[in-house]
Amino acid sequence: MYCLWCHEEIITEVHWGNLIHLYRPKRLCMNCESQLIKIQGDLCSICSRVSSVKKCADCLKWEDYEESPIKFNASLYTYNSFMQEVVAKWKYRGDYQLAKIFQYEFEKEYSKKFSFLTKKKPVVVPIPLSKQRMTERGFNQAEVLADFIPLQKDHVLERLHGEKQAKKTRYERISTENPFILRKSINKTVILVDDIYTTGTTLRHAARLFKGNGCPNVYTYTLIRG
Amino acid sequence: MSKQKVALESLVSRQFAGKLLLRNEIQLEDKQFEQFLADGVLRPSPSIVKQLISAICQRCGNRKKYLFGRLPCKQCNQNHLYCRKCIEMGRVMECEPLYYWNGKEVVWPIIDQPCTWEGELTALQQRASDRIVSAITNKEKELLVWAVCGAGKTEMLFPGIAEALRSGMRVCLATPRADVVQELLPRIRNAFKNVNIQGLYGGSEEKTGNAQLIISTTHQLLRFKAAFHFLIIDEVDAFPFHNDPSLPYAAKRSLHSTQSTTIYLTATPRRNQQLRLWMKQLPHVFVPSRFHGHPLPVPILKTCTSLKKDIQYNRVPYSLLNWMRKRISPHRQLLIFVPTIELVEQLYKNSLVQLPQQKLLTSKDRIMCVHASDPERKEKVQLFRDKKIDILITTTILERGVTFPSVDVAIIDASHRVFDEAALVQIAGRAGRSPDDPKGEVVFFHNGKTNSMVHAIDAIKSMNKRGGFI
Numbered sequence A: 001m002y003c004l005w006c007h008e009e010i011i012t013e014v015h016w017g018n019l020i021h022l023y024r025p026k027r028l029c030m031n032c033e034s035q036l037i038k039i040q041g042d043l044c045s046i047c048s049r050v051s052s053v054k055k056c057a058d059c060l061k062w063e064d065y066e067e068s069p070i071k072f073n074a075s076l077y078t079y080n081s082f083m084q085e086v087v088a089k090w091k092y093r094g095d096y097q098l099a100k101i102f103q104y105e106f107e108k109e110y111s112k113k114f115s116f117l118t119k120k121k122p123v124v125v126p127i128p129l130s131k132q133r134m135t136e137r138g139f140n141q142a143e144v145l146a147d148f149i150p151l152q153k154d155h156v157l158e159r160l161h162g163e164k165q166a167k168k169t170r171y172e173r174i175s176t177e178n179p180f181i182l183r184k185s186i187n188k189t190v191i192l193v194d195d196i197y198t199t200g201t202t203l204r205h206a207a208r209l210f211k212g213n214g215c216p217n218v219y220t221y222t223l224i225r226g
Numbered sequence B: 001m002s003k004q005k006v007a008l009e010s011l012v013s014r015q016f017a018g019k020l021l022l023r024n025e026i027q028l029e030d031k032q033f034e035q036f037l038a039d040g041v042l043r044p045s046p047s048i049v050k051q052l053i054s055a056i057c058q059r060c061g062n063r064k065k066y067l068f069g070r071l072p073c074k075q076c077n078q079n080h081l082y083c084r085k086c087i088e089m090g091r092v093m094e095c096e097p098l099y100y101w102n103g104k105e106v107v108w109p110i111i112d113q114p115c116t117w118e119g120e121l122t123a124l125q126q127r128a129s130d131r132i133v134s135a136i137t138n139k140e141k142e143l144l145v146w147a148v149c150g151a152g153k154t155e156m157l158f159p160g161i162a163e164a165l166r167s168g169m170r171v172c173l174a175t176p177r178a179d180v181v182q183e184l185l186p187r188i189r190n191a192f193k194n195v196n197i198q199g200l201y202g203g204s205e206e207k208t209g210n211a212q213l214i215i216s217t218t219h220q221l222l223r224f225k226a227a228f229h230f231l232i233i234d235e236v237d238a239f240p241f242h243n244d245p246s247l248p249y250a251a252k253r254s255l256h257s258t259q260s261t262t263i264y265l266t267a268t269p270r271r272n273q274q275l276r277l278w279m280k281q282l283p284h285v286f287v288p289s290r291f292h293g294h295p296l297p298v299p300i301l302k303t304c305t306s307l308k309k310d311i312q313y314n315r316v317p318y319s320l321l322n323w324m325r326k327r328i329s330p331h332r333q334l335l336i337f338v339p340t341i342e343l344v345e346q347l348y349k350n351s352l353v354q355l356p357q358q359k360l361l362t363s364k365d366r367i368m369c370v371h372a373s374d375p376e377r378k379e380k381v382q383l384f385r386d387k388k389i390d391i392l393i394t395t396t397i398l399e400r401g402v403t404f405p406s407v408d409v410a411i412i413d414a415s416h417r418v419f420d421e422a423a424l425v426q427i428a429g430r431a432g433r434s435p436d437d438p439k440g441e442v443v444f445f446h447n448g449k450t451n452s453m454v455h456a457i458d459a460i461k462s463m464n465k466r467g468g469f470i
Ligand SMILES: [Zn+2]
Pocket: A003, A004, A005, A006, A007, A008, A028, A029, A030, A031, A032, A033
């Protein structure tokens, strides 16, 4: 086994304690793994940013405009310099295999945070890329992450890449403000999946569409909290 | 073929001759691109060749299974191999070929008087330089030039480069680091004022690489095939050329033909069995002394038993302070090397407080620190070069290639494994570079003598001996 990130050989000592884990292949060496930092401590109850108060200043500001279309966001890792390098290589260079680094923990954290929804049979919707981006990269990182979750996926969102087009009609204005269109409404609970939650603008846009079209609750789940 | 087509082809031939490119690296409209393919002037070649159990990336030579990945290709609806090894240069995929020029061979101009440099070589430099010229004229395959730090190897190359350009050859000088390309470029442009010269490195403004004389990082050689008649590889002992089999692979492929000449430059052949063997087989020329005729400064070892504690309690190491107070020429700038980025930042913070107190620093803005991922790295090095700062704390990124005229050098925790023999020799070689101040103190602060330290000092002494100093 070789570390997916630094390509050093991974030597695992076999003893009774870790025998069971051997079925799960190690993707990173100890050194690289230690640089993936999970989000911990007191978090904002809505956006999962580290915060000593229940609702962070950002989320309070949003509330002046609208009731949050997102019930809550859960994220797995912090966006430290190591993560930034990994994501740059994965997304922008297109090193598809690197996703495997996150597979196990992403699924595990999903069960931890969202298993209370199981009875409601939620639908997982990955945030799409525009067609142009998709051809450039060859894969959508959000889709790859969504596939790690053992649930029904529905690709009902589409991303328009017309941000720079002339704004003529009211309809176009609204649709250019919101980069997504919804191809089919869903009246079940939706979990939106993306690689990163930074300001929340993108995910809020998507969530608003679902809420406006008969969806009872929208949650978001991202690999990273920026 | 129509006249127009011929004209276009000769214009384009310069652009693509000697290259091996992915489609998205070829700046042509689809229609034009298809036409060139139909005419056979651009040819596709497989990017990843699959063998029975293994695969080989045709751009970087990678054959390690774990350095290939698979990706569900949307175009072909298949799981495809891609190379993870050279992915920083753009992704090579099984179903996307690499393209090379198959049209008219480019005739590079014969430049009568290419070299505009007016300096003079020392006798030792001249000897090495003559040897390089004869390697080119005799179409020798390889020559190793072993020149100590500060021998003035760049100037030594000028007559060879001039000879090649006079013969209508295409020339590349490849060096491991982008910083060094940036430092060399103005010097070479100044020495060859009438020659079209381009600098290529990751993120360089110039990307076309269609000049007759190219200064590039060794990595950029991955985009060349059958290009250079004369190739100079700087710092062959340095990471990444030393560790990375894809770079020798690419260097070899970038040669125009078997008639091409490759020159390897090094200041510190490693104590490496392989390299030593290789050196024995290789014709080589040795330049044992600096261009200013003074010996290499020999490092002094200073044990520093409190090192770990000093670091732990946020103190500037006591023995460093002690030495700084007694420096022979306190007006010299000071380069301090430390093993890790964390230590760079810590020592910098502590120095900000302690050095002014001890009157070892006139003001807080006269000290700075730098490391590989520092976005202001270039600016800080320039400030040091302009003598706007007195002390620069750095990781090994400044170990080679950069020249400051008058510095003292200290290594903190010289026993750390990042300081191998070659690194120590290189770092020591930063001192005493100027003929106006040919000496310079070099001190290794350590808490336990390592073999690397002993070997480095032996190597420096033996070079001085060969240079006739004792
Ligand atoms: Zn690793």
